[in-house]
Amino acid sequence: MTTTLLKVENLDVYYGAIHALHGVSLEVQEGEIATLIGANGAGKSTTLRAVSGMVRPKSGSVVYKNESIAGLKPHNLVARGVAHAPEGRGIFPALTVRENLELGAYLRRDRDGIDADIQRGFTLFPRLKERERQTAGTLSGGEQQMLAIARALMARPKLLLLDEPSLGLAPQIVALIFRILREINAQGMTILLVEQNAHLALGIAARGYVLETGKVVMSGTGKELLASPAVRKAYLGE
Amino acid sequence: MIEFIQHIVNGLSVGAIYALIALGYTMVYGVLQLINFANGDVLMVGAMLGYYIGQWTGFGARPSYLGAAALLVMAMVCCGVLGFFIERFAYRPLRDRPRINALITAIGISFLLEYGGQLVFHPGPFAFNVVPYTPPLQFGGLYVSASDIIALGLAVALMLTLQWIVFRTRVGMAMRAISHDPNIAALMGVNTDLVISFTFVLGAVLASAAGMLYATKYHRVDPLMGLLPGLKAFVAAVLGGIGNVPGAMAGGILLGLVEELVAGYTSSSYRDAIAFGILILVLLVKPAGLFGSTATEKV
Numbered sequence: 001m002t003t004t005l006l007k008v009e010n011l012d013v014y015y016g017a018i019h020a021l022h023g024v025s026l027e028v029q030e031g032e033i034a035t036l037i038g039a040n041g042a043g044k045s046t047t048l049r050a051v052s053g054m055v056r057p058k059s060g061s062v063v064y065k066n067e068s069i070a071g072l073k074p075h076n077l078v079a080r081g082v083a084h085a086p087e088g089r090g091i092f093p094a095l096t097v098r099e100n101l102e103l104g105a106y107l108r109r110d111r112d113g114i115d116a117d118i119q120r121g122f123t124l125f126p127r128l129k130e131r132e133r134q135t136a137g138t139l140s141g142g143e144q145q146m147l148a149i150a151r152a153l154m155a156r157p158k159l160l161l162l163d164e165p166s167l168g169l170a171p172q173i174v175a176l177i178f179r180i181l182r183e184i185n186a187q188g189m190t191i192l193l194v195e196q197n198a199h200l201a202l203g204i205a206a207r208g209y210v211l212e213t214g215k216v217v218m219s220g221t222g223k224e225l226l227a228s229p230a231v232r233k234a235y236l237g238e
Numbered sequence: 239m240i241e242f243i244q245h246i247v248n249g250l251s252v253g254a255i256y257a258l259i260a261l262g263y264t265m266v267y268g269v270l271q272l273i274n275f276a277n278g279d280v281l282m283v284g285a286m287l288g289y290y291i292g293q294w295t296g297f298g299a300r301p302s303y304l305g306a307a308a309l310l311v312m313a314m315v316c317c318g319v320l321g322f323f324i325e326r327f328a329y330r331p332l333r334d335r336p337r338i339n340a341l342i343t344a345i346g347i348s349f350l351l352e353y354g355g356q357l358v359f360h361p362g363p364f365a366f367n368v369v370p371y372t373p374p375l376q377f378g379g380l381y382v383s384a385s386d387i388i389a390l391g392l393a394v395a396l397m398l399t400l401q402w403i404v405f406r407t408r409v410g411m412a413m414r415a416i417s418h419d420p421n422i423a424a425l426m427g428v429n430t431d432l433v434i435s436f437t438f439v440l441g442a443v444l445a446s447a448a449g450m451l452y453a454t455k456y457h458r459v460d461p462l463m464g465l466l467p468g469l470k471a472f473v474a475a476v477l478g479g480i481g482n483v484p485g486a487m488a489g490g491i492l493l494g495l496v497e498e499l500v501a502g503y504t505s506s507s508y509r510d511a512i513a514f515g516i517l518i519l520v521l522l523v524k525p526a527g528l529f530g531s532t533a534t535e536k537v
Contacts, residue, residue: 052425053424054421054424054425073424073429074421074424074425074427075424075427075428075429075430078425078426078427079427083425084425086421086422086425090419090421090422090425092414092415092418092419092422093418094414094418095414095415095418099411102411103411103415103423103426103428104426106408106411106412106426106427106428107427151426155426155427
């Protein structure tokens with residue numbers, strides 16, 4: 001028996017006059033990886049932003065743990081266990097790797113737990129340990145992505161929102177990051193993953209949604225979508 | 239040589255005051271990219287409150303160090319509240335509007351305080367003597383007034399406190415995160431509105447302390463007294479690299495020293511021309527300021 005952790009229904013989001021999301025609905029079950037795939041500008045990042053409170057939806061509902069969260073501010077959502085590693089990684093380049101991780105735990109007061117979680121992040125990504133005292137701006141793109149994920153985990157979230165972790169990275173780094181995502185998921189983390197790399201994303205996701213110009217045009221299990229001729233044609237280059 | 243040291247001492251005492259005001263500009267700029275032109279006028283409100291509260295309580299009539307300290311604390315508290323309200327009602331409603339709107343509003347608030355100050359208070363000027371007069375201390379040929387020592391000591395103490403807040407506390411970490419990107423800071427769990435309010439309160443508290451020191455140094459208060467030190471502190475903040483906390487301190491001290499040396503060795507009428515001349519030079523040679531840096535982002 002699985003329980004629904006996040007349920008988005010008929011979400012409409014506008015940026016000024018631009019209608020970015022047209023009635024998007026999706027569900028994420030506790031403990032699974034769900035993914036949103038689609039082309040540039042399809043509304044994948046906007047959907048994540050609406051869930052984490054960065055944009056306010058015009059209409060529709062966002063229910064997390066059976067509670068409506070639409071319109072709450074991002075810091076309230078962090079407190080409820082929603083962590084968002086945003087598009088472009090959003091690390092603080094002038095702060096050190098360690099300070100970035102500390103900021104990820106901004107709302108926590110348990111010093112010992114924070115230190116333990118920093119060590120856990122270093123175990124997941126040993127490269128970050130080597131760079132602990134360096135400013136984050138000196139990291140490579142892949143290391144910055146590792147930092148963004150490790151930092152999001154510092155809030156001890158129930159739901160991890162990840163926006164394009166593969167963007168602009170070398171294939172072996174992408175493979176490493178996806179291996180870690182599986183590992184985190186195996187330890188119980190629920191993940192909503194936005195990706196342009198449909199093949200990779202559907203490969204690890206239990207559930208997938210295909211977005212086109214602000215609408216969900218297809219959904220199913222990762223396997224179903226990977227096997228779907230329409231998806232293979234549009235997103236897997238066949 | 240003794241004359242040179244004398245100028246350095248004088249320059250430090252006025253520079254420390256500029257530095258305190260410059261910190262308010264630079265912190266607010268850091269979190270909102272807004273030049274809060276009202277900051278200099280908060281200085282005036284601080285000094286005016288010091289004067290009036292001194293009249294009501296009688297501390298002003300019988301100068302004492304304890305009374306002066308009490309007035310300082312009261313002025314700082316009142317101005318902290320003023321800073322909170324300025325942000326809450328003048329700037330926050332414009333947060334998502336083009337930046338120029340908030341800038342024009344800042345100039346408006348500045349005028350409101352200056353000319354509203356003439357209505358609420360009195361055009362003045364009034365003599366301001368809350369610190370007991372003591373003859374200048376003499377070290378060899380060097381004269382140092384008690385008020386200069388107090389100004390310098392207090393300014394340094396406040397600057398160290400601020401440095402500690404910004405670099406060693408949670409709220410300081412949140413301020414630095416917001417100065418990089420408020421949206422990302424919010425994703426870390428930072429309540430950005432609260433931290434921005436706190437930043438304005440801090441800036442106003444420092445400005446009011448600077449106002450009391452400034453009024454003590456020049457022995458007078460009036461509703462337009464904040465204009466020139468406010469502008470000069472803005473120059474100091476740009477000089478140090480706007481948005482940079484140690485830069486504002488260094489910029490303030492440097493400006494005070496240069497002004498004093500220019501006034502001492504040439505003519506004091508060039509003092510202000512030099513201050514603004516420095517601003518133009520810095521903007522030409524190092525647009526980011528002495529401590530400023532231009533950040534590059536990885537893609």
